[in-house]
Amino acid sequence: MLPDGFHVLHDEVPVRTEVAYNMAVNGRQLDPSTLKAFENAAAGHDGVLSDSTGELLVKPCTDAEADFYQQTLQDHPDFAELMPTFMGTLHLGTSAQVAESTVVQDFVHTSQVQRNQRSHGGKIATETAIVLENLEHGFSKPNVLDLKLGTTLYADGTAPEKAQRLDKVASETTSGSLGFRITGMKVWNGESFDKYDKLYGRGFNAETVKDGFATFFSGLSVALKQDEAAELLETIEAEIAKARNALERLESRMYRASLLIVYEGDNAALRTLVGGVYKTPRLQEKAPTRSEVQQSEDEEDEEDEDEPPTAYRVKMIDFAHAAWTPGQGKDENTITGLKNIEKQIDMLIARLTA
Numbered sequence: 001m002l003p004d005g006f007h008v009l010h011d012e013v014p015v016r017t018e019v020a021y022n023m024a025v026n027g028r029q030l031d032p033s034t035l036k037a038f039e040n041a042a043a044g045h046d047g048v049l050s051d052s053t054g055e056l057l058v059k060p061c062t063d064a065e066a067d068f069y070q071q072t073l074q075d076h077p078d079f080a081e082l083m084p085t086f087m088g089t090l091h092l093g094t095s096a097q098v099a100e101s102t103v104v105q106d107f108v109h110t111s112q113v114q115r116n117q118r119s120h121g122g123k124i125a126t127e128t129a130i131v132l133e134n135l136e137h138g139f140s141k142p143n144v145l146d147l148k149l150g151t152t153l154y155a156d157g158t159a160p161e162k163a164q165r166l167d168k169v170a171s172e173t174t175s176g177s178l179g180f181r182i183t184g185m186k187v188w189n190g191e192s193f194d195k196y197d198k199l200y201g202r203g204f205n206a207e208t209v210k211d212g213f214a215t216f217f218s219g220l221s222v223a224l225k226q227d228e229a230a231e232l233l234e235t236i237e238a239e240i241a242k243a244r245n246a247l248e249r250l251e252s253r254m255y256r257a258s259l260l261i262v263y264e265g266d267n268a269a270l271r272t273l274v275g276g277v278y279k280t281p282r283l284q285e286k287a288p289t290r291s292e293v294q295q296s297e298d299e300e301d302e303e304d305e306d307e308p309p310t311a312y313r314v315k316m317i318d319f320a321h322a323a324w325t326p327g328q329g330k331d332e333n334t335i336t337g338l339k340n341i342e343k344q345i346d347m348l349i350a351r352l353t354a
Contacts, residue, residue, distance in 0.1 A: 060129045068319045087131035141188040141265035148183045149337035177206040179337030188265030223267035230352040237345045239314035244338040254334045255321035263312040273311040
């Protein structure tokens with residue numbers, strides 16, 4: 001019998017249930033003994049685990065972030081398509097705390113995930129972790145770019161000393177001038193990954209940050225023809241525009257959320273994949289979310305449950321300070337960052353098509 005205290009909650013229709021053993025999440029059996037530290041992240045906190053297949057991540061988080069995923073699935077399913085797939089929640093307490101859900105499974109020993117995770121020199125006390133899809137899974141050599149969003153990096157009520165520190169970060173980086181900054185990236189160079197940490201991103205200003213984007217997307221020009229590289233960049237930009245347009249229609253505050261861009265860094269694999277890249281139109285009105293076309297796709301693919309290989313993924317991540325805020329209007333703070341990321345990619349496209 002597995003130790004008490006860790007339970008995966010798979011959320012579909014909320015109901016209260018009892019602890020059950022040897023059950024699967026999303027139909028998959030999970031072996032807690034094979035969980036290991038996830039060491040491939042471009043940025044983020046320590047303490048994240050992956051399962052034996054590499055398909056799932058276990059991320060320690062605040063209750064607020066877990067609640068945000070739950071609420072988004074229930075109230076804003078279209079926006080949930082723009083986030084990593086949420087599989088459920090782990091409760092890290094020493095005694096079982098069963099939340100409202102349909103499936104509960106004992107999962108992993110408490111020694112494998114510490115309750116206090118270090119972040120930016122401080123500690124986050126948590127008894128919660130979320131189980132998410134690993135956005136890097138399925139790529140041969142995933143190039144990953146993590147972009148922190150927002151000109152203002154904290155909500156009302158933040159402790160004055162923390163607010164002052166975050167204001168300083170914003171004023172000295174592209175967060176203040178452009179509403180985003182590079183917080184980490186990794187790029188396959190043909191033999192290994194070149195890794196860039198948050199200090200790399202803090203060295204850019206509004207005029208030079210284009211060099212960071214050029215470095216990240218440099219592999220496209222090596223692997224693809226110029227028109228193919230430009231078309232893939234347009235497709236990636238369309239996904240960013242999709243997120244921006246969604247936020248322009250909704251009312252939220254997503255302080256310090258991030259945009260994660262992943263594309264295939266292996267040149268041969270990318271050349272093979274690019275012919276099958278789905279050509280997403282550049283305007284939201286012409287680019288329906290997955291939920292809007294899911295019924296027809298399901299009818300065609302109901303016998304094929306495996307997702308095909310992809311050349312890229314673009315998702316919003318990191319929702320520790322996010323909330324849906326009816327009556328407060330759209331989140332201009334986050335939208336500004338997304339708009340300026342689109343402009344950076346526009347410049348790359350213009351360079352390829354000149």
